[in-house]
Amino acid sequence: MSRPGFVLEVDERTPPLLMHQGEGFRLERLPLGSKVIYPPDSLPGLRNVDTAIARALLNPIGIEPLPELLRPGMRLTVVFDDISLPLPPMQTPDVRQRVIEHVLEMAAAKGVDDVELIAGNSLHRRMTPAELKRVVGDRVFRSFFPDHLRNHDAEDHSNLVEVGTTAQGEVVELNRRAMESDLVVYVNITLTAMSGGPKSVSVGLASYRSLRHHHNVHTLRHSRSFNDPANSAMHHSYERMKDVIGDHVTVFQIEATLNNDTFPSSMGFLNKREWEWNLADQGRYLGVKRVNELLPAKSRRRLWQSTAAPYGVTAVNAGVPSEVHPQTIANVHRQQLTEVRGQSDVAIFGLPYICPYNVNSIMNPILVMSLGLGYFFNLYKNRPIVREGGTAIFYHPVPGEFHPVHHPSYIDFFDEVLTESIDPVVLETKFEEQFATDPWYIQLYRKSYAYHGVHPFYMWYWGAHALEHLGEVIFVGGNRRTTARMGFKAASTLADALEIASHTVGSSPSISYLHAPPLVMADVR
Amino acid sequence: MILALEYQRSPARYMVARGVTSTTLGSRLAGMVAGNVAPLRLMTRPAPDLPGPGWTRLAPRLSGVCGSDLGLLAGQSSPYLSPMTSMPFVPGHEIVGETLDDVPGVPRGSRVVLDPVLSCSPRGTKQCRWCASGQQSRCDHVTTGGLSAGLQTGFCADTGGGWSRQLVAHESQLHLVPDDLPDERAVLVEPLACAVHSVRRVEIPSGASVAVIGAGTVGLLTLLALRELTPAVRIHVVAKHRHQRERALALGATAVHAPGRATRALRRSTTARMHVPELGSEFLLGGVDIAFECTGGSSGLDSALRLVRAGGTIVMSGMPSGHVDLTPLWYRELELVGAYATSSNSSRGPDSVRPDFAEAIELAGTAPLDGWVEPAYPLARWREALGHATEAGRLGSIKIAFDPRRD
Numbered sequence: 001m002s003r004p005g006f007v008l009e010v011d012e013r014t015p016p017l018l019m020h021q022g023e024g025f026r027l028e029r030l031p032l033g034s035k036v037i038y039p040p041d042s043l044p045g046l047r048n049v050d051t052a053i054a055r056a057l058l059n060p061i062g063i064e065p066l067p068e069l070l071r072p073g074m075r076l077t078v079v080f081d082d083i084s085l086p087l088p089p090m091q092t093p094d095v096r097q098r099v100i101e102h103v104l105e106m107a108a109a110k111g112v113d114d115v116e117l118i119a120g121n122s123l124h125r126r127m128t129p130a131e132l133k134r135v136v137g138d139r140v141f142r143s144f145f146p147d148h149l150r151n152h153d154a155e156d157h158s159n160l161v162e163v164g165t166t167a168q169g170e171v172v173e174l175n176r177r178a179m180e181s182d183l184v185v186y187v188n189i190t191l192t193a194m195s196g197g198p199k200s201v202s203v204g205l206a207s208y209r210s211l212r213h214h215h216n217v218h219t220l221r222h223s224r225s226f227n228d229p230a231n232s233a234m235h236h237s238y239e240r241m242k243d244v245i246g247d248h249v250t251v252f253q254i255e256a257t258l259n260n261d262t263f264p265s266s267m268g269f270l271n272k273r274e275w276e277w278n279l280a281d282q283g284r285y286l287g288v289k290r291v292n293e294l295l296p297a298k299s300r301r302r303l304w305q306s307t308a309a310p311y312g313v314t315a316v317n318a319g320v321p322s323e324v325h326p327q328t329i330a331n332v333h334r335q336q337l338t339e340v341r342g343q344s345d346v347a348i349f350g351l352p353y354i355c356p357y358n359v360n361s362i363m364n365p366i367l368v369m370s371l372g373l374g375y376f377f378n379l380y381k382n383r384p385i386v387r388e389g390g391t392a393i394f395y396h397p398v399p400g401e402f403h404p405v406h407h408p409s410y411i412d413f414f415d416e417v418l419t420e421s422i423d424p425v426v427l428e429t430k431f432e433e434q435f436a437t438d439p440w441y442i443q444l445y446r447k448s449y450a451y452h453g454v455h456p457f458y459m460w461y462w463g464a465h466a467l468e469h470l471g472e473v474i475f476v477g478g479n480r481r482t483t484a485r486m487g488f489k490a491a492s493t494l495a496d497a498l499e500i501a502s503h504t505v506g507s508s509p510s511i512s513y514l515h516a517p518p519l520v521m522a523d524v525r
Numbered sequence: 526m527i528l529a530l531e532y533q534r535s536p537a538r539y540m541v542a543r544g545v546t547s548t549t550l551g552s553r554l555a556g557m558v559a560g561n562v563a564p565l566r567l568m569t570r571p572a573p574d575l576p577g578p579g580w581t582r583l584a585p586r587l588s589g590v591c592g593s594d595l596g597l598l599a600g601q602s603s604p605y606l607s608p609m610t611s612m613p614f615v616p617g618h619e620i621v622g623e624t625l626d627d628v629p630g631v632p633r634g635s636r637v638v639l640d641p642v643l644s645c646s647p648r649g650t651k652q653c654r655w656c657a658s659g660q661q662s663r664c665d666h667v668t669t670g671g672l673s674a675g676l677q678t679g680f681c682a683d684t685g686g687g688w689s690r691q692l693v694a695h696e697s698q699l700h701l702v703p704d705d706l707p708d709e710r711a712v713l714v715e716p717l718a719c720a721v722h723s724v725r726r727v728e729i730p731s732g733a734s735v736a737v738i739g740a741g742t743v744g745l746l747t748l749l750a751l752r753e754l755t756p757a758v759r760i761h762v763v764a765k766h767r768h769q770r771e772r773a774l775a776l777g778a779t780a781v782h783a784p785g786r787a788t789r790a791l792r793r794s795t796t797a798r799m800h801v802p803e804l805g806s807e808f809l810l811g812g813v814d815i816a817f818e819c820t821g822g823s824s825g826l827d828s829a830l831r832l833v834r835a836g837g838t839i840v841m842s843g844m845p846s847g848h849v850d851l852t853p854l855w856y857r858e859l860e861l862v863g864a865y866a867t868s869s870n871s872s873r874g875p876d877s878v879r880p881d882f883a884e885a886i887e888l889a890g891t892a893p894l895d896g897w898v899e900p901a902y903p904l905a906r907w908r909e910a911l912g913h914a915t916e917a918g919r920l921g922s923i924k925i926a927f928d929p930r931r932d
Contacts, residue, residue, distance in 0.1 A: 411789065412793050413788055415786055434793075438793065440792060440797065440798045440799060
């Protein structure tokens, strides 16, 4: 039986606590009385994942078993989550590979010949052949790539189709092959409560024209949080779109959830609570930290990016998206939700080296902002862990580095747009269209491995709720130039950060530290 | 006898200066080279004789340090120009001074600016086809006639130059300075007239996109001329230093970009496509319609070649130096247009326009040029002046000048 999540109150016996800080980490002593929010212990993984997958496919929720939906001569499209999930990437075999193999075996047994596999990468960069192979496995890759295993292309207008409009006027424009199929099987990994369910098809296979209805400042500001679908305007939009899609094509959704075994055994101490570190853990901490600091920057990045998580699969559920997803969310909450009493004046977050958009890439300053003020800030139900007008302190060096192939529009966004304004509404009104329709960015998105031109705007909107909510944002160890460009402050130490924050929250603020990763979601009462 | 800075022939010193400043590290020592290696000496020498009627002695009040002067002293000017000079000469061709003799239309004691080109009229030769058409900067006779070879005052052994207490000037070179135009603005008239001339060298249609590469004196004055004399255009300025960026925006630049950012910024602005070759800098397919190269450096021209759209135009305003990969010129079928000195008639089409100097004098009176000229150096502090001029951009300065009257 795994222990539930809990909130530690720091006292004089509390050891220094681990903080992620980009491609590194440190131990930090927090002020007495600080609250530290830990996730539940990692849940046990399923002993036999293949059995669980087969059971889910044969006993789906709200729809016939998968074999009954398959028939000769039909068009079957299998869509799967792209490289942005899970984080870090899981050790092979990826659970998507296992699910896809089951689906394809069932399809073959039923004589289905017209099968296409599509990565639901939306406006993310294309996955490379090697990345596709890692997700779907060697056997599937060899059988389907390149003609029948592809990335979704949101700018291939000949392969997009407008399937309808929601009651609120939201255009639903999606991948034509999928929408003109007899059956879409979506293979999802739900790492956080934000993902999966109605979001999968309506985002993963969408065009910019469709995405702009929910990926915008207004929606993000009214998604509180976007990890709590019931209270997320963004998810309400997905729901409306899901209904339009459901009128057009049958979607069979398979959702897998993972436990919190985020780091491999060599860095197992990162998965544990500090006072439970044994001598071996302490030795590994010192050794890994020392080696990490001595490594040249490129080697250090390569090492972190090659880290694969030994996740266990906690559940596999299948069915129609609206019915299977609540079960998935319940499993996510079982692994990540921790009840917290009350908000604090200051929230502390240690930001790790990875986010959904820098897998095999570089975490640029915009992505740091998105990870901190977007993903981590929104890891809550009910209320943010920090009060309105409070201060968020993030640990990250925020280096001014960009991947020139993956993030070309980010470079221009940082240098040309953020120098004009950091107000999400201004950016959306004045610049979004320019970037979204820029033919060069479109070319790089389609032919190279670049995120779409509009993507940095979405990253900025991801933090729009936090920007509105917070009184101050401080990065401990942050590069002064990059943090200043984004309208934030940099501090050398936590003490300096609290000194800076004292102008906003006073000299004895209440403090909450969201101890992640492994991921934890605060249920703030 | 007068006090003057004299440039003497010394192939050895020229080669040493060229060798040192050709390297990346050495280019940072250009000021030191100009002051210590170049064959320039402060000396007393006889005042130049009046070559004939129509000439006057001129006492400089201010004399600017031009990029071409610095190029010469750093050994970076092209040997191509050597036949159009005669040694020893006194540099200095951006001059506001006072006449010491009467000439027709310019009574003794007049405050004047100098058009330094030594064309047919000063030389007393028969008018070449260019001078006859008012395009004196193209004069074919700069090596003949009654004067020693010299494309301009400041490069001719017979006329003296602005970096002295006295020179001689022909009546055709003189332009009266309005009483309300202070010396600090008047000394900018000559480079401003050159900028006017360069802008008039090409047709700039309404709505055209223009890049000005460099934001030193030439670049900023080119921007000023573009704003004042051409239809509304989108003008992007590539500026290295913060004060240059601020001045460019004050002069009406649409946007100002740091050199390292210019290609990306112009790509976005013109919705071009950017590519990165295996060696060398990135370039655009697409880009601006016209670029004005105002640095005189090879990297400036290289940038211009990579930023202009196919069929576009590059105007070379700065005196060129170094070598450049001309492949884009060939591949993108670009027009490369030279812009040297000034004309008294437009070189384009039959439409008559005011002479470049007249235009420049008027602009100098109205444009926001306050603070562009630093307090002038006496000739005796010439090494400091040249060092300052070489580092002007980094030090927040625009134009460095001598006041030869000062001790």
